[in-house]
Amino acid sequence: MTDVLPLAVSFEALTSMGFWLGVGVIAGAYTIxxxxxxxxVGFTGIYNFGQAGFMAVGAYSMAIFVTDTGINFWLALPLSxxxxxxxGLIVGLPSLRLRADYFAIATIAASEAIRLTALNAxxxxxxxxxxxxxxxxxxxxxxxxxxWLMDLGWSDPDTLAPLFIVVWIVxxxxxxxxxxxQGTPWGRVLRAVRExxxxxRALGKNAYSYKLQSLAISAALAAIAGFFLAINLxxxxxxxxxxxxxxxxxxxxxxxxLASYWGVAIGAIIFETLLEGLRFIDLPISExxxxxxxxxxxxxxxxGLMAFRPQGILxxxxxxxxxx
Amino acid sequence: MTDPxxxxxxxxxxxxxxxxxxxxxxxxxxxxxxxxxxxxxxMRVREGSxxxxxxxxxxxxxxxxxxxxxxxxxxxxxxxxxxxPVLGQTxxxxxxRGMVRTFQITKxxxxxxxxxxxxxxxxxQPGERLVNLIAHPREWxxxxxxxHDQAMELLDVFDLSKLADTYAGHLSGGQRKLLELARALxxxxxxxxxxxxxxxxxxxxxxxxxxxxxxxxxxxGVTFLFxxxxxxxxxxxSDRVVVxxxxxxxxxxxxxxxxxxxxxxxxxxxxx
Numbered sequence: 001m002t003d004v005l006p007l008a009v010s011f012e013a014l015t016s017m018g019f020w021l022g023v024g025v026i027a028g029a030y031t032i033x034x035x036x037x038x039x040x041v042g043f044t045g046i047y048n049f050g051q052a053g054f055m056a057v058g059a060y061s062m063a064i065f066v067t068d069t070g071i072n073f074w075l076a077l078p079l080s081x082x083x084x085x086x087x088g089l090i091v092g093l094p095s096l097r098l099r100a101d102y103f104a105i106a107t108i109a110a111s112e113a114i115r116l117t118a119l120n121a122x123x124x125x126x127x128x129x130x131x132x133x134x135x136x137x138x139x140x141x142x143x144x145x146x147x148w149l150m151d152l153g154w155s156d157p158d159t160l161a162p163l164f165i166v167v168w169i170v171x172x173x174x175x176x177x178x179x180x181x182q183g184t185p186w187g188r189v190l191r192a193v194r195e196x197x198x199x200x201r202a203l204g205k206n207a208y209s210y211k212l213q214s215l216a217i218s219a220a221l222a223a224i225a226g227f228f229l230a231i232n233l234x235x236x237x238x239x240x241x242x243x244x245x246x247x248x249x250x251x252x253x254x255x256x257x258l259a260s261y262w263g264v265a266i267g268a269i270i271f272e273t274l275l276e277g278l279r280f281i282d283l284p285i286s287e288x289x290x291x292x293x294x295x296x297x298x299x300x301x302x303x304g305l306m307a308f309r310p311q312g313i314l315x316x317x318x319x320x321x322x323x324x
Numbered sequence: 325m326t327d328p329x330x331x332x333x334x335x336x337x338x339x340x341x342x343x344x345x346x347x348x349x350x351x352x353x354x355x356x357x358x359x360x361x362x363x364x365x366x367m368r369v370r371e372g373s374x375x376x377x378x379x380x381x382x383x384x385x386x387x388x389x390x391x392x393x394x395x396x397x398x399x400x401x402x403x404x405x406x407x408x409p410v411l412g413q414t415x416x417x418x419x420x421r422g423m424v425r426t427f428q429i430t431k432x433x434x435x436x437x438x439x440x441x442x443x444x445x446x447x448x449q450p451g452e453r454l455v456n457l458i459a460h461p462r463e464w465x466x467x468x469x470x471x472h473d474q475a476m477e478l479l480d481v482f483d484l485s486k487l488a489d490t491y492a493g494h495l496s497g498g499q500r501k502l503l504e505l506a507r508a509l510x511x512x513x514x515x516x517x518x519x520x521x522x523x524x525x526x527x528x529x530x531x532x533x534x535x536x537x538x539x540x541x542x543x544x545g546v547t548f549l550f551x552x553x554x555x556x557x558x559x560x561x562s563d564r565v566v567v568x569x570x571x572x573x574x575x576x577x578x579x580x581x582x583x584x585x586x587x588x589x590x591x592x593x594x595x596x
Contacts, residue, residue: 185451199431322493
């Protein structure tokens with residue numbers, strides 16, 4: 001892992017394939033994660049701040065299924081998604097009846113409750129040490145893909161190349177699928193709920209049910225992102241699933257533009273590229289300060305974006321202005 | 325709005341007299357803390373009628389609307405629509421039964437195009453359920469084409485077809501009122517409840533709105549209940565007038581009867 005997350009300041013790392021593949025994997029996982037936020041915030045108007053918690057449920061369920069119960073990895077994935085959807089419904093059933101701002105607080109609380117449970121329920125989750133050793137099935141697929149890559153003429157594929165390819169196939173596939181669904185009558189009801197819940201209800205639409213569906217699908221997307229994150233790290237630990245993960249997802253969402261699924265991928269790629277690329281700023285100051293400087297610069301870029309392009313890169317300005 | 329021409333266009337068609345009620349409310353109560361905003365309101369709306377609900381500011385008209393359409397939970401009383409109980413049901417369930425409302429402050433779905441506003445309202449669209457998107461792709465697409473045609477026809481009637489692809493948020497106040505009425509009609513309602521449809525629009529447009537109501541009543545058999553502030557506006561355009569004051573119904577009758585009713589005069593002059 002050390003060659004993926006270099007602490008050394010070197011130009012070599014900036015051009016290293018392995019490094020950027022690592023960045024790409026994270027950006028891909030974030031894309032899937034943030035697609036859920038886009039569905040909730042951009043298309044349904046519900047402010048889900050618990051996405052990292054849903055991701056934790058997905059990743060931990062998968063890890064526990066594989067390591068504790070010996071269920072096959074490929075079966076554990078859909079099962080974990082179902083469990084995460086169930087969690088989404090449990091969180092949403094009471095809290096989606098709340099006003100938008102209270103819902104946001106309820107979800108962040110749920111997310112922290114999940115993380116703290118993971119930290120303390122040591123028998124189940126391994127506590128702070130987390131869970132290892134669920135990746136065998138993935139590694140055999142990884143070998144297969146490496147074999148294909150070599151057949152295609154890549155003599156020595158990077159170990160991260162298969163994961164990079166798979167995460168982006170999934171991310172692009174899901175983006176395409178969600179965009180298609182958004183254009184259907186179902187998607188139209190979601191947008192109506194976003195615009196004005198009462199108007200939607202007055203026209204015979206069960207707004208509450210649509211908000212629940214939106215949250216459940218978003219939780220499923222978080223679970224998928226969690227699988228990739230777990231595979232990438234080869235372990236799951238509670239620290240990975242803090243609220244910061246959700247906040248970074250929101251930054252990508254705003255950067256790419258609200259109510260645009262393709263904007264999510266663009267936001268995630270730009271954000272991650274900047275965040276990781278800024279590691280290589282060459283200044284005569286300590287590494288700790290450079291690390292802090294990265295976030296300052298990133299923050300300034302985001303503020304600049306808000307000032308000059310508040311709708312984000314692919315967002316529609318009209319929809320944003322007319323929205324309220 | 326007190327023009328005599330408007331009066332001339334008034335009900336030539338069946339006035340709904342003697343017809344059975346499509347809607348009936350009995351002692352409806354809604355409290356906010358200690359205030360009884362609706363305090364035992366009872367009324368009937370005859371099938372096929374255009375009934376006006378009037379009353380001075382704070383009479384409880386809009387609250388009454390919100391209670392009977394499910395937006396507020398009632399604190400007492402009962403109501404039936406087409407003979408079956410309606411009070412306490414959810415707004416969407418009531419709307420699906422054909423009792424559809426509009427809002428005092430228009431709720432145009434601003435960041436959606438006009439055509440999407442219209443198509444949204446159409447009932448029986450299987451594509452509004454996720455499973456059907458995969459299970460019955462043909463059905464919902466066919467319904468979508470059908471609904472699109474109906475929407476364009478209706479927009480034509482309301483002179484909004486040129487604006488079909490415009491965001492609803494760009495429409496003028498009057499156009500929004502028309503859109504809201506057109507959108508409500510997309511649901512194929514049997515009973516339309518309009519909360520101050522004439523508020524904030526110019527008199528010409530207001531008159532057209534009333535003409536639309538007359539025509540819909542005759543052609544589609546839609547029953548109307550509309551809230552209005554101004555007593556004069558409703559006189560020429562409604563067959564029945566229900567008057568509310570201080571949360572209660574104080575008069576119910578033909579426009580002429582109500583106009584001369586002492587309780588009504590007192591209420592409007594602040595006698596209550």
